[in-house]
Amino acid sequence: xxxxxxDVQAEALRRIRSREWAPGEQIPNEADLARELGCARxxxxxxxxxxxxxxxxxxxxxxxxxxxxxPLRRAQVAIPLIRKEIENRGQTASHAVIDxxxxxxxxxxxxxxxxxxxxxxxxxxxxxxADGRPFACEDRWVHLAAVPDFADAPLxxxxxNEWLVRNAPFDHGTLDYCAAPATAEDARHLSCETxxxxxxxxxxxxxxxxxxxHVRLAYAPGYHLRLEI
Amino acid sequence: xxxxxxDVQAEALRRIRSREWAPGEQIPNEADLARELGCARxxxxxxxxxxxxxxxxxxxxxxxxxxxxxPLRRAQVAIPLIRKEIENRGQTASHAVIDxxxxxxxxxxxxxxxxxxxxxxxxxxxxxxADGRPFACEDRWVHLAAVPDFADAPLxxxxxNEWLVRNAPFDHGTLDYCAAPATAEDARHLSCETxxxxxxxxxxxxxxxxxxxHVRLAYAPGYHLRLEI
DNA sequence: GTTTCCGTTATGTATAGACATAAAAGGAAC
DNA sequence: GTTCCTTTTATGTCTATACATAACGGAAAC
Numbered sequence: 234x235x236x237x238x239x240d241v242q243a244e245a246l247r248r249i250r251s252r253e254w255a256p257g258e259q260i261p262n263e264a265d266l267a268r269e270l271g272c273a274r275x276x277x278x279x280x281x282x283x284x285x286x287x288x289x290x291x292x293x294x295x296x297x298x299x300x301x302x303x304p305l306r307r308a309q310v311a312i313p314l315i316r317k318e319i320e321n322r323g324q325t326a327s328h329a330v331i332d333x334x335x336x337x338x339x340x341x342x343x344x345x346x347x348x349x350x351x352x353x354x355x356x357x358x359x360x361x362x363a364d365g366r367p368f369a370c371e372d373r374w375v376h377l378a379a380v381p382d383f384a385d386a387p388l389x390x391x392x393x394n395e396w397l398v399r400n401a402p403f404d405h406g407t408l409d410y411c412a413a414p415a416t417a418e419d420a421r422h423l424s425c426e427t428x429x430x431x432x433x434x435x436x437x438x439x440x441x442x443x444x445x446x447h448v449r450l451a452y453a454p455g456y457h458l459r460l461e462i
Numbered sequence: 463x464x465x466x467x468x469d470v471q472a473e474a475l476r477r478i479r480s481r482e483w484a485p486g487e488q489i490p491n492e493a494d495l496a497r498e499l500g501c502a503r504x505x506x507x508x509x510x511x512x513x514x515x516x517x518x519x520x521x522x523x524x525x526x527x528x529x530x531x532x533p534l535r536r537a538q539v540a541i542p543l544i545r546k547e548i549e550n551r552g553q554t555a556s557h558a559v560i561d562x563x564x565x566x567x568x569x570x571x572x573x574x575x576x577x578x579x580x581x582x583x584x585x586x587x588x589x590x591x592a593d594g595r596p597f598a599c600e601d602r603w604v605h606l607a608a609v610p611d612f613a614d615a616p617l618x619x620x621x622x623n624e625w626l627v628r629n630a631p632f633d634h635g636t637l638d639y640c641a642a643p644a645t646a647e648d649a650r651h652l653s654c655e656t657x658x659x660x661x662x663x664x665x666x667x668x669x670x671x672x673x674x675x676h677v678r679l680a681y682a683p684g685y686h687l688r689l690e691i
Numbered sequence: 692g693t694t695t696c697c698g699t700t701a702t703g704t705a706t707a708g709a710c711a712t713a714a715a716a717g718g719a720a721c
Numbered sequence: 722g723t724t725c726c727t728t729t730t731a732t733g734t735c736t737a738t739a740c741a742t743a744a745c746g747g748a749a750a751c
Contacts, residue, residue, distance in 0.1 A: 236735095237734070237735080238734075250670065256628070262700085262701055262702080263701075263702070264701080272735075273735060273736045273737065274702095274736095274737090275704095275734095275735070275736070275737085276734085276735060276736085278702075278703080278704090279734085279735095281702095282702095282703090292701090292702070292703095293701090293702080293743080293744080294700090294701060294702045294703070294742065294744065295699085295700060295701050295702070295742085295743055295744040296700095296701075296702090296743085296745075297700090297701060297702080298701085298702080303543060303624070306540075306541050307538045307539065307540050307541065308538070308539050308541055308637055309536045309537070309538055309539075310536065310537050310538075310539055310689065311535075311536050312535050312536065312537055314532060398532050398533065399485065399531075399532055405690070405691060406690075406691045407688065407689070407690060407691070408537055408689040408690075408691060409686050409687070409688050409689075410639065410661075410686070410687040410688075410689075411661065411684075411685065411686045412640075412641035412659045412661040412662075412681075412683075412685070413641070413659050414658075414659045428657075428659075429643075429659075430641045430642050430643045430657075430658075430660070431641050431659070432639075432640065433641075438691075441479065454641070455640075456640065456641070457639070457640045458638070458639040458640070458687075459636065459637065459638050459639075460539065460636070460637040460638075460639075461634070461635075461636060461637075462541065462635045462636070462637060462667075465705090466704070466705075467704075467705085491730085491731055491732080492731075492732070493731080501705075501706085502705060502706045502707070503706090503707090504704095504705075504706070504707085504734095505704085505705060505706080507732075507733080507734090508705095511732095511733090521731090521732070521733095522714075522731090522732080523712065523713040523714060523730090523731060523732045523733070524712085524713055524714040524715060524729085524731050524732070525713090525714065525715070525730095525732090526730090526731060526732080527731085527732080
């Protein structure tokens with residue numbers, strides 16, 4: 234057997250790193266490379282496509298393939314369940330619903346979800362605990378028209394985050410992390426001082442047809458968001 | 463005939479979302495699906511592989527393909543140049559080197575890089591400005607054995623971040639975002655108050671053979687890390 | 692000179708067929 | 722029952738071929 238696509242990928246990466254193929258420069262076309270390396274064009278294609286997805290190459294039909302000028306690397310961040318996130322740290326996860334009701338939709342939340350003021354929404358505030366100590370507190374608004382069953386979700390047994398992940402798969406959404414001072418309410422729930430620097434995640438998710446949920450998640454001090462690249 | 467892998471992917475995704483294929487459940491094998499949909503197995507393979515990479519499916523040889531029980535979605539975060547990050551906000555980027563020298567390597571940095579105390583390193587502290595206002599301040603340690611040319615980098619013209627991205631392509635690394643109170647030094651450079659909640663990024667990158675750089679980047683208050691999912 | 696059109700070219704993708712490989716399942720030896 | 726081995730099976734991958742598609746570049750029409 235000849236080379237596998239991973240071998241081709243490794244060889245291409247070697248040439249990129251050794252500057253044999255310099256940044257911005259066009260590399261040989263797939264057919265030539267296949268001939269040179271002694272494999273099928275499909276194999277070269279698989280390798281180069283993977284490198285393009287990883288940000289090392291830029292490919293355009295007819296224009297050929299060139300080395301990315303400033304290799305813009307992408308990091309992947311897995312968005313796990315909060316429960317898993319706690320368990321991955323070797324701690325025991327639990328949660329407590331603080332309150333659950335249907336207040337009028339405040340304009341900022343309304344805007345984020347793109348809903349009319351009359352849309353049926355439920356608000357749930359939840360405290361997540363790791364080994365019994367506060368880990369994060371969540372203020373979540375759920376669009377009931379998109380997930381009618383949420384009204385009956387047994388949130389004492391399964392946390393809102395996990396219930397929604399399991400029962401309302403979504404299309405797309407946005408995450409926004411920022412550092413902020415803990416509000417008085419955050420501080421009360423997280424047992425920290427008002428104004429302490431905490432990580433706040435704001436997430437809005439949309440289903441195929443309608444917005445699903447908007448959530449503000451305030452992590453207790455000391456939270457780290459780790460990415461691999 | 464006309465069925466492309468994207469069509470197959472869309473159909474599979476429809477079945478996952480409609481719960482025709484329920485979470486945790488095993489789906490038909492590639493050969494059967496290909497026969498059912500009227501395309502080649504390779505086409506089905508391409509579609510299902512893409513869905514697995516996106517986190518919708520879990521595949522194992524011989525064991526078949528099943529719908530991910532709790533679709534663990536991954537978000538991609540592009541790690542742009544700081545300069546680009548500023549320019550993408552429609553502002554003008556500039557930078558100023560605060561100091562550049564070769565102090566002894568402090569143990570925490572040494573541990574992060576995995577280097578002996580005698581390793582040749584250069585420390586550069588840089589302030590990044592957006593429209594002339596402080597955007598972030600950087601404390602960077604560069605392993606000169608891995609990037610000897612760094613000693614001659616004209617950091618008045620090109621910022622350290624960009625110089626390294628362009629001249630020292632790396633293999634892998636870790637990013638760590640956390641919310642922290644601004645130190646007195648952060649506060650002085652960023653024109654904010656000591657103790658203000660700021661986002662701190664700690665990044666360590668490694669080349670094929672040796673560690674390259676360790677950097678602590680403190681963003682001015684108000685910084686947001688946005689991800690699309 | 693400008694616009695339109697068309698051929699060339701590199702990548703994108705589909706296909707059938709083949710073999711490789713991991714892992715589960717079942718059977719044989721003990 | 723436990724261990725080891727063999728079969729079976731679904732995914733992983735390579736190959737050769739073919740056609741699709743985007744885009745560059747030049748020729749033709751005006």
